[in-house]
Amino acid sequence: MKAHFLRPLYLLLEFLLIQTHLCSFSTSSQMLVLPLKTQAIPFGSFSRLPNKLPFHHNVTLTVSLSVGTPPQNVTMVLDTGSELSWLHCNKTQISQPVFVPNNSSSYLPINCSSPICTTRTRDLSLPASCDSNNLCHAVLSYADASSSEGNLASDTFNIGGSEVPGTIFGCMDSGFSSDSDEDAKTTGLMGMNRGLLSFVSQMGCPKFSYCISSYNLSGLLLLGDSNFTWLAPLNYTPLIQISTPLPYFDRVAYTVQLDGIKVSEKLLPLPKSIFEPDHTGAGQTMVDSGTQFTFLLGPAYTVLRNEFLNQTTGILRVLEDPNFVFQGSMDLCYRVPLGQTTLPQLPTVSLVFRGAEMTVSGDRLLYRVSGEIRGNDSVYCFTFGNSDLLGIEAYVIGHYHQQNVWMEFDLEKSRIGLAQVRCDLAGQRFGVYH
Ligand SMILES: *[C@@H]1O[C@H](CO)[C@@H](O)[C@H](O)[C@H]1NC(C)=O
Ligand SMILES: *[C@@H]1O[C@H](CO)[C@@H](O)[C@H](O)[C@H]1NC(C)=O
Numbered sequence: 094m095k096a097h098f099l100r101p102l103y104l105l106l107e108f109l110l111i112q113t114h115l116c117s118f119s120t121s122s123q124m125l126v127l128p129l130k131t132q133a134i135p136f137g138s139f140s141r142l143p144n145k146l147p148f149h150h151n152v153t154l155t156v157s158l159s160v161g162t163p164p165q166n167v168t169m170v171l172d173t174g175s176e177l178s179w180l181h182c183n184k185t186q187i188s189q190p191v192f193v194p195n196n197s198s199s200y201l202p203i204n205c206s207s208p209i210c211t212t213r214t215r216d217l218s219l220p221a222s223c224d225s226n227n228l229c230h231a232v233l234s235y236a237d238a239s240s241s242e243g244n245l246a247s248d249t250f251n252i253g254g255s256e257v258p259g260t261i262f263g264c265m266d267s268g269f270s271s272d273s274d275e276d277a278k279t280t281g282l283m284g285m286n287r288g289l290l291s292f293v294s295q296m297g298c299p300k301f302s303y304c305i306s307s308y309n310l311s312g313l314l315l316l317g318d319s320n321f322t323w324l325a326p327l328n329y330t331p332l333i334q335i336s337t338p339l340p341y342f343d344r345v346a347y348t349v350q351l352d353g354i355k356v357s358e359k360l361l362p363l364p365k366s367i368f369e370p371d372h373t374g375a376g377q378t379m380v381d382s383g384t385q386f387t388f389l390l391g392p393a394y395t396v397l398r399n400e401f402l403n404q405t406t407g408i409l410r411v412l413e414d415p416n417f418v419f420q421g422s423m424d425l426c427y428r429v430p431l432g433q434t435t436l437p438q439l440p441t442v443s444l445v446f447r448g449a450e451m452t453v454s455g456d457r458l459l460y461r462v463s464g465e466i467r468g469n470d471s472v473y474c475f476t477f478g479n480s481d482l483l484g485i486e487a488y489v490i491g492h493y494h495q496q497n498v499w500m501e502f503d504l505e506k507s508r509i510g511l512a513q514v515r516c517d518l519a520g521q522r523f524g525v526y527h
């Protein structure tokens with residue numbers, strides 16, 4: 094009873110606090126299109142990537158914008174798997190890309206007593222606390238047990254020519270080692286999940302979409318509503334919600350229902366229950382732009398691995414090295430002659446979601462492991478990994494498999510739409526390439 098009584102008050106407060114929504118007045122033709130870049134980050138150089146995984150994957154999707162008054166250019170990793178947007182802050186100007194809060198006249202740290210700190214942080218995976226200056230303190234933790242910390246703050250974000258004052262983010266200033274991220278080109282991360290404080294929630298966007306070209310790995314991010322019947326019709330799969338919190342279930346993730354996996358046209362003999370979260374919440378399927386490859390729970394992974402291996406017999410030569418496991422989770426690898434420029438015709442892998450299917454084919458099935466040479470061969474690994482080997486309790490669909498797929502995140506209708514398209518053409522059509 095009490096909770097029901099209080100709820101409208103929170104909503105009112107939230108409404109009063111957030112005056113400017115980038116997307117709130119968007120009609121079907123209003124949208125903002127931004128270029129999206131794929132950025133390779135030298136291995137081990139930037140330990141503060143959206144690391145839900147205990148290794149430092151190094152290819153991320155980034156978006157460029159400016160923050161503060163006068164504006165400072167920043168590059169943020171687009172991450173549908175996390176909530177809080179953050180910038181690497183430093184009070185003094187250093188050579189790495191950082192945000193210098195004292196150079197911005199519109200920068201405001203958030204007080205502990207502010208409702209932003211007390212109620213709008215409720216979806217964060219770690220609760221906000223109060224520091225000795227009575228400012229709202231945020232902590233981000235990573236799978237490798239490291240963390241970074243800072244203050245919750247607000248400033249003006251200028252995105253695609255639109256100014257959004259009062260955008261809330263974490264101004265993270267501790268937990269970075271000053272020498273290791275020298276080469277990184279990203280200043281921070283744009284949290285795009287369904288939590289109250291995420292960038293899309295703050296902007297009031299009913300939808301957003303992205304499309305990554307496999308041709309040169311550039312792409313586009315579209316905030317707001319779009320119509321692109323000229324591209325391809327989208328197939329929709331509903332987002333899964335659970336009513337009661339469960340320890341392993343991320344309720345603000347983009348969770349979809351996987352119904353099956355096919356190799357070529359063969360549906361793997363997997364019971365549907367294998368794709369359903371158990372009583373602890375383990376086993377959800379998340380669409381995560383902040384993760385590079387795709388990871389499946391052990392039992393499903395093993396069946397997929399064996400079938401792919403079976404269907405590639407005679408096409409590819411298996412790397413006979415039981416000690417070689419790429420990124421700690423991908424143990425199906427092959428030897429491909431160094432001089433060979435194209436891969437042979439491979440069986441496709443389709444992830445069958447309720448209502449939509451995502452087919453992975455060609456180059457996106459294998460990843461060349463740089464620096465690994467055996468005789469005259471290079472090493473390529475199958476781009477699906479085993480979640481169990483990483484200690485993660487979920488199926489995670491990474492951005493490598495979202496290339497040339499139009500991905501629409503429809504928050505209003507609680508669904509994800511997808512269609513296979515040529516993202517380079519989509520980018521040209523939307524005018525993101527000049
Ligand atoms: C689609 O959007 C464009 C502008 O982005 C508009 O000119 C066009 O009329 C729209 N088409 C439909 C069918 O809504
Ligand atoms: C990370 O990037 C470096 C340099 O761009 C590359 O040599 C390395 O193979 C990449 N690692 C992975 C796992 O992609």
Ligand SMILES: *[C@@H]1O[C@H](CO)[C@@H](O)[C@H](O)[C@H]1NC(C)=O
Nearest residue numbers: 157158159163164165166167
């Ligand atoms: C910020 O980016 C804009 C547009 O890309 C560019 O014109 C400007 O010079 C950049 N400013 C700084 C300080 O790098």
Ligand SMILES: *[C@@H]1O[C@H](CO)[C@@H](O)[C@H](O)[C@H]1NC(C)=O
Nearest residue numbers: 183184185186193194195196
């Ligand atoms: C920012 O403020 C800190 C102290 O609050 C000061 O040490 C530093 O020099 C300032 N940086 C700039 C660029 O003004």
Ligand SMILES: *[C@@H]1O[C@H](CO)[C@@H](O)[C@H](O)[C@H]1NC(C)=O
Nearest residue numbers: 164165186191192193195196
């Ligand atoms: C911050 O201000 C200092 C002093 O005015 C200036 O030298 C520096 O370039 C500024 N840095 C940024 C990122 O705007």
Ligand SMILES: *[C@@H]1O[C@H](CO)[C@@H](O)[C@H](O)[C@H]1NC(C)=O
Nearest residue numbers: 201202203204205206207227
């Ligand atoms: C934060 O709290 C201090 C007192 O603790 C107050 O002086 C200040 O105005 C508050 N700032 C905001 C933005 O509410």
Ligand SMILES: *[C@@H]1O[C@H](CO)[C@@H](O)[C@H](O)[C@H]1NC(C)=O
Nearest residue numbers: 182183185187266267269271
């Ligand atoms: C901020 O810059 C100073 C001076 O370059 C550096 O010593 C410090 O480690 C930096 N702090 C963070 C959090 O990056």
Ligand SMILES: *[C@@H]1O[C@H](CO)[C@@H](O)[C@H](O)[C@H]1NC(C)=O
Nearest residue numbers: 399400402403404405406407
């Ligand atoms: C592949 O699977 C089929 C059917 O299960 C089986 O008959 C065949 O021997 C397998 N081939 C290899 C190379 O394992």
Ligand SMILES: *[C@@H]1O[C@H](CO)[C@@H](O)[C@H](O)[C@H]1NC(C)=O
Nearest residue numbers: 430431432466467468469470
């Ligand atoms: C690699 O290729 C060269 C030239 O084609 C050949 O002489 C050499 O024996 C090969 N090495 C191995 C390990 O197969």
Ligand SMILES: *[C@@H]1O[C@H](CO)[C@@H](O)[C@H](O)[C@H]1NC(C)=O
Nearest residue numbers: 308309311517518521526527
């Ligand atoms: C990617 O390809 C598009 C379309 O061909 C082109 O216009 C764009 O400049 C390319 N981007 C990069 C970063 O090479």
